[in-house]
Amino acid sequence: MDATPPDRRTPAPAAAALVALAAAQFAVTLSTSIVNVALPAVRDGVGLSDAGMSWVVNAYGLAFGALLLLGGRAADLLGRRRVLTAGLAVFTVAAVAAGLASTPWMLVTARTAQGVGAAAIAPAALSLVMRLHPPGTARARALGVWGAVSGAGGAAGVVLGGVLTEGPGWPWVFHASGVGAAVVLAATLRLVPADRKEDAEPRSRLDATGALTVTSGLVALVFGLTAAGRSGWTDPLVLGSFGAAAVLLTLFVRLERRHPAPLLPPRLLTRGAAGPANLVMALLGAVWVGLFFFLPLYQQQVLGASALEAGLSQLPLAAANMIGSGLAPVLARRIGPHRTLLAGLAVQAAGFLWLARIPADGTFLVHLLGPVLLVGAGLGTTFVQLTGAAVDGVEPADAGVAGGLVNTTRQVGGAVGLAVLGTLAAARTAASDLPHTAALTEGYRAAFLMSAAVLGVGAALTPLLARGTRPPRGTVPAAPPPPTAVRPPSRTR
Structure with a gap:
């Protein structure tokens, strides 16, 4: 039996809205990874160079990450549901245009526009989740769902990308994203409550x-x-x-x-744990995007797997991610939020160290299944903890920009991380005198080893989150809600 007090339960309308909002986040994260398996086919279809393949991923991720702060502030000033629906509309049109692209510039332009739409969707959806679910158990459960669909969207994108590439062809990798976003738009209009007067400040101007x-x-x-x-x-x-x-x-x-209404209010980074939480989230984004980029390439270019096989092999990763997200609140209550965060980072690092030993003649069951289960479980746990730390305890007027910031750091961290890891892998491959597949493997191993090191840096930074949660000297802190995530004490409102 659920022992949660009645006033802590999520009301039915909020639960229905959570389904639509989580689906919006799923669409955003799915579109980050759905193209990865299809990249070789996309390259041949529109005439991309090998270097241009990374820009199909980065054009989306960079526009997404760089404009998230603007999207979050727009949600605060203009209304969160209004900005969410506008973002879904742009996302839908851009995804369909990407599937119709016949030249590299058309594809990269469409992917950039898709990232613009995603930059409006993600912060508006997250701030609506925070508004509809009060602090405590209800919010912890909502963030658990949020973390699960975020991680699962990345893994599911690889699976769906493989199925669509092998089936109707690579254009449907983009068309499917557009159809899904259109369905989410209809659900949002029906299930998510309209903006209240206090949700918008039309007199303020965007930066x-x-x-x-x-x-x-x-x-x-x-x-x-x-x-x-x-x-x-x-x-x-x-x-x-x-x-x-x-x-x-x-x-x-x-x-x-x-600026009188800055895109990034300095108070977000100087109060509580939001600053260090976003810093660690940037490091997490770097290894997250790198994983979904290099793993399918290793399977296809080295092991000879088809796009469908590479996609389906991500199902264990998705399952592990969902389990880790679901366990995060339970672990936080039992061993504490900071230990839970450290455990998630350590488990991921162990998985990447394992991946750094992949051979050129490896198999999925022997060399990939174990490490991807570790990475998936640790990723889900860590994502929930960091999201809670970054968005909980902020002022209501900053809810949208706080949601934008945590997504910005993850996406920009992913774009920068992919560029660094890609450069490292390419340099290691070029320096190798081994046969082609073995040289590629050397590059991928170097990228995975660097990912483990990045997670180690993130673990070293977690004490900053603990210090960020301490109240100023001489004050009496309010009683915090159950520690379901690494976060500062709730403010009395």
């Missing part, structure tokens, strides 16, 4: 200048990291990109300090 500078700076950074893999770190174009990124991101910081 468009800040959005332009941070987006341009991040594009320059990722372009430089990607170009370094083929041109070298001392190439003038690479150095110029890094210089432009440094100037633009510095300008963004200066603009935010002066």
Whole structure:
């Protein structure tokens, strides 16, 4: 029997809305990974170069990550349901356009527009989840569902990508995303409550200048990291990109300090655990995106698996991720939130260290099943903990931008991480004098080993979350809700 007090239960309308909101998040994360298995077919279909394949992933991820702060602030100022539905509409049209693309520039442009729509969807949906579920058990359960569908969407995208590529063909990898988003849009209009007057502040203005500078700076950074893999770190174009990124991101910081309604309010990073939680989330995003990029390529280019086989082999990863997300609140109550976070990071790192030993003549059952189960379980647990730390305890007026920030750090971390890991893998492969498949394996092993090291850095940073949850000296903290995630004490409202 459920021992949760009646006032802690999720009302039926909120539960129905959670289904639609979780489906929106599922569509966003699925579109991050659904193209990975299809990349070889997409390359042949539109004439992409090998270097261009990563931009099919990064064009979406970078637009998504760079504009999430703008999407979150727009949700706070204009209304969360309104911004969510607009994002779903843009996402739907862009996904269909990507499936119709016949040239590289058309495909990359459509994927960029799809990322723009996703940047409106994710923060608005997460802030609606926080609004509809009060702090305590109801919110913990909602975040558990959120974490499960986020991780499962990444793994399910690889599975569905394989099925569609082998079946109707690679264009349906994008068309399916569009159809799914259209269904979610209809469900949102029906199940999610309309915006209240206090949910929108139409007199405030959006920080468009800040959005332009941070987006341009991040594009320059990722372009430089990607170009370094083929041109070298001392190439003038690479150095110029890094210089432009440094100037633009510095300008963004200066603009935010002066803007009356900044895209990223400094208080989000200086109060509670949100700052360090987002830093660790960026590291998690780097290994997350890298995993779903390199694993299918290893299976297809080295082991000779078909797109369908590579996709179906992600089912254990999806199952482990969902189990880890479901166990996160239980573990947090039993061993504490910080130990739960450390355990999730350690389990993932162990899985990546295992993957760093893959051979060129490996098999799924012997060399991949064990490590992907570890990575999936640890990923689900860690994601739930970090999401709770990053969005709980913020002021209601900042709910949308807090949701945008946690998604921004994950997506930008993923874009930067993929560029770095891709450069590392390519350099390791180029330096090897082994046969082609063995050289590719050397590159993938280097990427997985670096991923384990990144998770180790994340584990070393977790004490910052503990310090972030301590109240100022001389104050009496309010009684916190059950510790279902790493987060600061709830404020009295």
